[in-house]
Amino acid sequence: xxxxxxxxxxxxxxxxxxxxxxxxxxxxxxxxxxxxxxxxxxxxxxxxxxxxxxxxxxxxxxxxxxxxxxxxxxxxxxxxxxxxxxxxxxxxxxxxxxxxxxxxxxxxxxxxx
Amino acid sequence: xxxxxxxxxxxxxxxxxxxxxxxxxxxxxxxxxxxxxxxxxxxxxxxxxxxxxxxxxxxxxxxxxxxxxxxxxxxxxxxxxxxxxxxxxxxxxxxxxxxxxxxxxxxxxxxxxxxx
Numbered sequence: 383x384x385x386x387x388x389x390x391x392x393x394x395x396x397x398x399x400x401x402x403x404x405x406x407x408x409x410x411x412x413x414x415x416x417x418x419x420x421x422x423x424x425x426x427x428x429x430x431x432x433x434x435x436x437x438x439x440x441x442x443x444x445x446x447x448x449x450x451x452x453x454x455x456x457x458x459x460x461x462x463x464x465x466x467x468x469x470x471x472x473x474x475x476x477x478x479x480x481x482x483x484x485x486x487x488x489x490x491x492x493x494x495x
Numbered sequence: 496x497x498x499x500x501x502x503x504x505x506x507x508x509x510x511x512x513x514x515x516x517x518x519x520x521x522x523x524x525x526x527x528x529x530x531x532x533x534x535x536x537x538x539x540x541x542x543x544x545x546x547x548x549x550x551x552x553x554x555x556x557x558x559x560x561x562x563x564x565x566x567x568x569x570x571x572x573x574x575x576x577x578x579x580x581x582x583x584x585x586x587x588x589x590x591x592x593x594x595x596x597x598x599x600x601x602x603x604x605x606x607x608x609x610x611x
Contacts (some may be wrong), residue, residue: 417599424499425585427600440598475538482543483528484599486538488537
């Protein structure tokens with residue numbers, strides 16, 4: 383069984399530009415999560431999808447962040463326009479319905495210059 | 496606001512020694528997870544602890560959960576170099592009995608360095 387995959391692994395952009403991160407969950411996992419780790423800080427929850435619906439987006443920092451999960455498969459997280467403080471590692475995780483264990487992808491390291 | 500605190504944040508130890516990483520959390524939860532992360536890699540699930548008094552062991556690692564004390568421990572027995580990594584605990588604040596899994600609140604991570 384393939385694990386959670388994320389693309390790209392690294393992204394370097396300039397302040398004000400737009401970046402889109404992609405996450406492909408494990409096949410059959412209805413739950414999909416986005417987390418972020420800013421340098422030196424703890425990993426923080428951003429949002430949770432159940433299939434294509436946003437279940438909880440309480441961790442999204444502001445309206446520059448837009449997450450979608452069309453069709454309930456892969457998800458994208460767009461940052462527009464990017465700011466310096468958006469730099470960090472963005473993790474995606476997925477889990478089956480009714481099962482608590484979340485499986486994480488390798489993360490996308492975003493650097494905003 | 497739920498807080499999860501790990502102690503210590505950095506641990507340098509000799510091989511064959513024993514040590515414990517502590518994870519304290521500030522609100523009621525009966526679901527706690529331990530993850531391992533190697534540099535540049537994904538978080539690997541180590542243990543899922545779902546009830547008070549739960550104890551799980553895998554190789555040289557043993558995790559326990561005391562929900563009354565709001566404390567989990569990760570005990571390392573006879574450390575070896577391969578255990579060098581960053582270890583995270585995470586608390587699930589999902590409502591018990593809910594069919595929807597909850598978001599995880601992570602500790603800061605404990606970086607373990609095992610020296611020969």
